[in-house]
Amino acid sequence: MLKIEHLTKIFGKGTINEMTALNDVNFHGSAGDFITIIGSNGAGKSTLMNCIAGVFPAESGTITLDGIDITKMPEHKRAKYIGRVFQDPMKGTAFDMTIEENLSIAYNKIRKRGLQAGISKADRELFQEKLSLLGMGLEDRMKEKVRLLSGGQRQALTLFMAVIAKPKLLLLDEHTAALDPSAARKVLEQTDYFAKDEKLCTMMITHNMKAALEHGNRTILMQGGQIKMDIRGREREEMTVEKLIEKFEIDNDRMLL
């Protein structure tokens, strides 16, 4: 599904601020995988995701998604195969448009965008039905502007928008970090639900090591722009937060929360 080979990203190349954010990263993700990614600040987690999503180009290496080489594809083109949720709840939606208009934008990602009606009756029924799965009552507020939603509701909506067009890859960059504990729990539950899709490969960055081991089927740890640990199955079941800290001398208090 997702194949990353020798991926390197250097910021400010040739300047005194030169920084190697990703150093020869090799990684393989399969369909149905739900991979949690941990690592302290500056480890290269977000850079990895941004390289996969095409926010900025990589220095060298290749990224292949489902057999298609997307290394040089512009961000908006590869977005057809990739769903994304950002850390900032403001970043995932158009705040001055209604819930159903936002859903339509996400839903039509893989369809032609011409002068068709923005939302057809069938679309509206589908959105309503699917929104009720979130269990937040949003299905009755489809004509309200997104600016009226709380952070948790927005993040749930963004998550839903990220998967509505059936992407191959779902990238979650600390998508619950800005939420209060109960909203974060709810969005994580929804993440588990959507990640169950066997055709989808999900990658989730989190600073919460406990959540990283509880959710998904695979955990990778990044340090200094490289993948230092990649565990799954039994090894992962036996792994605890304490062991991780001992093994990797993690000194970031935030990760213990």
Place this chain on the structure above:
Amino acid sequence: MLIVTLLEALELGLIYSILALGVFLSFRTLNTPDLTVDGSIVTGAAISAVVCTAAADLDPAVQGVVCILGLVLSFLFGMGAGAITALLNTKLKIQPLLAGILVMLGIYSINLRIQGKANINLSSRKTIYSMMDDAMGGFRWSAIVLGVLIAAVVIILMYGFLKTRLGFALRATGDNEDMVRAAGISSDRMKLLGLSVSNGLVGLAGGMLAQYQGYSDVGMGTGMVVIGLASVIIGEVLFGTRSLMQRLIAVALGAVVYRMVIGVALYLGMPPTDLKLVSAVIVTIALAMGMLGENFSLWKKKSRGGDKNA
């Protein structure tokens, strides 16, 4: 008489409402103040004036059609100006404000070339306004009827467009570019589309203005973007933004109100030479009102005490 002053302001205001709707597209939908407007409105006026002048040599039966064709060309040339600004911004990464200034500067020479001279007089020529006047048997306010018709058509077309899939993508671009790219939309292409259509409408307004006032002058564009911005803000503050349709109508009415304020000020004896200063002051007040807008509506909400729709 004051009523005559107001009706004349309405005639002119309806033309400026097309300008305001164009500025609305760039300023609100794309979230970029676009200075191309000062140039593209003259381009529209110049094209329209040249076409109407050329029509005078043709069979009277087709003159009317040619005048309308002139407006279509005004729209298309305006679009061209907007497209250049958008390309400077997206391809060469020039800041939107600066890109607009560059096009506004350069287009002055192009407008002069189109006209061939500094101004064109259309006073005895056939125009859409003289045609409407004839069609209505010399009705004194036929220009208002025509203005309302054109504004209504433009509003309906814009509303329809902004409710399509493409329209959604355009509106989201001004709201949140990151989200738009994540949704598989090229934000560059949306800016190209938005600025083109926006300046197309501005060009159309210029074309109408030339035919209405009976002349086109290369210097007539100065301050037009300010009038457009003022109209958008005044309209939104006075008439509300609850639904998209309401918002479009509000913007169009904002232009009418703006012209009426200016008209009354002139009627009360303000020297026309002070016009630009007064325009700038009105826009400053309008922008400040926009800033205070949220407090203003909050205050309204409070005073109505729990009314659901307040």
